[in-house]
Amino acid sequence: MATESATESATDCLFCKIVAGEIPSTKVYEDEHTYAFVDLNPQAPTHVLVVPREHYSDVAELGQDAAASAGLIAGIRGLVAQEGLRHFRTVFNTGTDVGQSVFHAHAHVLAGRPMGWPPG
């Protein structure tokens, strides 16, 4: 379960509204714990956001709930299995300094082009 403060902040959350179907998205995959949709500003031929159905502000908060964390990883696995992805990058931006702009935990799943390391 999300914490009380997290649930309160969810009332005006973009990704909560996408999960609820109140804002349109291009669904790629969903299961009991997760919803996955195409990123509006794709950075690779495949760029999907996988989000927990419940509101957590970032991956650090999500990590306080082991079952919810496992649910998100299982969702990533479900997505890549469905799409047949064998080479992909998974990114959790956490905090504004590294580019987090939506404060509902989400995994970026990127694939379909070569990628450098370290990331920018």
Ligand code: AMP
């Ligand atoms: P981050 O910057 O890591 O918080 O990632 C947020 C991502 O959400 C960005 O890659 C945006 O392009 C994406 N995004 C923002 N609004 C939408 C939307 N309505 N539908 C799909 N993706 C979105």
Ligand code: ZN
């Ligand atoms: Zn949310």
